[in-house]
Amino acid sequence: MPRPTRTAPPPKGPAPVASAPTASPLPAGAPFTWRSESDEPSPARLHAVDDRLSADTALKRVRRGEFLLYSGDFHNAKQLLGALGRRLERASNARSPLEAFRAERRARQLEHETLSRIVVSLDRDYRLALARAPDVALACRQVWGEPATEFTVVPLKQLLGMLGAAEWRRKGLAVPGLTGLIHPHYGVYLPTRTDYVELLLSLPTLKGPRVFDVGTGTGVLSFLLLQRGAASVHATDCDSRAVACSRENAEQLGLRKSFQVTEADLFPPGKADLVVCNPPWIPEPPKNRVDRAVFDEDSQFLKRFLEGLSDALTPGGEGLLILSDLAVLLGLRPQGWLQEQITRCGLTVKWSKSTAARHAKAKDTSDPLHMARSRETTTLYCLTRAAT
Known part of the structure; x- marks a missing residue:
């Protein structure tokens, strides 16, 4: 049976930072490989967003079912994920352990569905075209092997998990x-x-x-x-x-x-x-x-x-x-x-x-x-x- 990566901080040490990205963002209408651990179907449409997007606006849009393709700054993208997570309601005052468990699973699923709609694109060499982005190519090859298409689209939250796992694997x-x-x-x-x-x-x-x-x-x-x-x-x-x-x-x-x-x-x-x-x-x-x-x-x-x-x-x-x-x-x-x-x-x-x-x-x-x-x-x- 599979053993998934547990929620734990990666070993200390900065991730390697790539030089200024040279890969182009995903062109409108370009075919891509969709990567999701939840077997979600490939998005029918991607909506381009950047650093000007506020967390409140992002939350409204993902709740409408939009997949937001982020371009801009990598660290701003991570901050957006954190801000979205803080805006999600958590049930409280559970009357039993079972009720608390059910509520927590629903909350985790909602968090996953919400945050997984912030996505990024990688080029044929698995380069992430965001400013101040780390080098993600090794982490991607470890999980997926060599790219099969010109572009790969992945939820940013999942990509961050892959980077943390790659560091555990290295250390x-x-x-x-x-x-x-x-x-x-x-x-x-x-x-x-x-x-x-x-x-x-x-x-x-x-x-x-x-x-x-x-x-x-x-x-x-x-x-x-x-x-x-x-x-x-x-x-x-x-x-x-x-x-x-x-x-x-x-x-x-x-x-x-x-x-x-x-x-x-x-x-x-x-x-x-x-x-x-x-x-x-x-x-x-x-x-x-x-x-x-x-x-x-x-x-x-x-x-x-x-x-x-x-x-x-x-x-x-x-x-x-x-x-x-x-x-x-x-x-x-x-x-x-x-x-x-x-x-x-x-x-x-x-x-x-x-x-x-x-x-x-x-x-x-x-x-x-x-x-x-x-x-x-x-x-x-x-x-x-x-x-x-």
């Missing part, structure tokens, strides 16, 4: 217990939460098991297990970006010979002594490609993982399931649901270990979901076949 990310750095790719889950990593580190040193890692993302769990004694890991992910990311990380960490990754929905072929999975934990429909690492509609991924786990294990093998209880705290899943599913699938919990959430949102009292997130725990379940 790398230290993960507790891992020797070496993880280099996340854009659209792959950024392993900045350490609770699930620390749970895995609580395991005793492994003695050469063959491992499956289902939904590997950056590959971080695979690499931790390999460095702790696993003989080999066969990882899977349904997103091609995650497959490329984990393969590249294995190479950089010197683990290529013992790590294999396949683009697949769930299990690889064969059987393993140990199967690890950190699945999406919110049983709601994803709204875009990068949502799929967190949102699992009707818990379908989790259910199918549990249903197929027994067949993926060698005799005496174990499954390690890492799952947050946030869905229960939000009222999206009833208490006891997970145990019912484990029993239904012919499995039993051999042991479990939990830890309280320590990520930033758990401590942020201004977060609309703080009442639930402050009580969130993540649990590592060791699952085996139930005795017959």
Whole structure:
């Protein structure tokens, strides 16, 4: 499953600034490639705007459905996005965690739809024709490959996310217990939460098991297990970006010979002594490609993982399931649901270990979901076949 980039500031350091742009803005009527992570259809029409556009006017126009093609100053364009975001209403006074969750999702979707209508054009070399614009070509090639048409149009908000991800990829990310750095790719889950990593580190040193890692993302769990004694890991992910990311990380960490990754929905072929999975934990429909690492509609991924786990294990093998209880705290899943599913699938919990959430949102009292997130725990379940 894909692991999207989480909301986090990029490592410190100025982005490289290109020389005065020489690319021409998108000519009226010129064909272009549309790039959107939400699979939104290509805009039928683009309306040219520049630094004279006020945030109030921009908000009125995007609410009418217009896509505004920005030309002018890059930093002014970023300020416009910030001003638009501050003008969007946020629901308050929710009477329950579930009501707060629903309101927050609606607000996030509205914010995405609004800000994504401020777009910019890139030329055949992925140059951004705005004054004081950074060099975005590398970030674009990392995500899209070589340009296929003369012009590319992309929401500015998305392009900014790609620039931040490119910086994370360049600098790398230290993960507790891992020797070496993880280099996340854009659209792959950024392993900045350490609770699930620390749970895995609580395991005793492994003695050469063959491992499956289902939904590997950056590959971080695979690499931790390999460095702790696993003989080999066969990882899977349904997103091609995650497959490329984990393969590249294995190479950089010197683990290529013992790590294999396949683009697949769930299990690889064969059987393993140990199967690890950190699945999406919110049983709601994803709204875009990068949502799929967190949102699992009707818990379908989790259910199918549990249903197929027994067949993926060698005799005496174990499954390690890492799952947050946030869905229960939000009222999206009833208490006891997970145990019912484990029993239904012919499995039993051999042991479990939990830890309280320590990520930033758990401590942020201004977060609309703080009442639930402050009580969130993540649990590592060791699952085996139930005795017959």
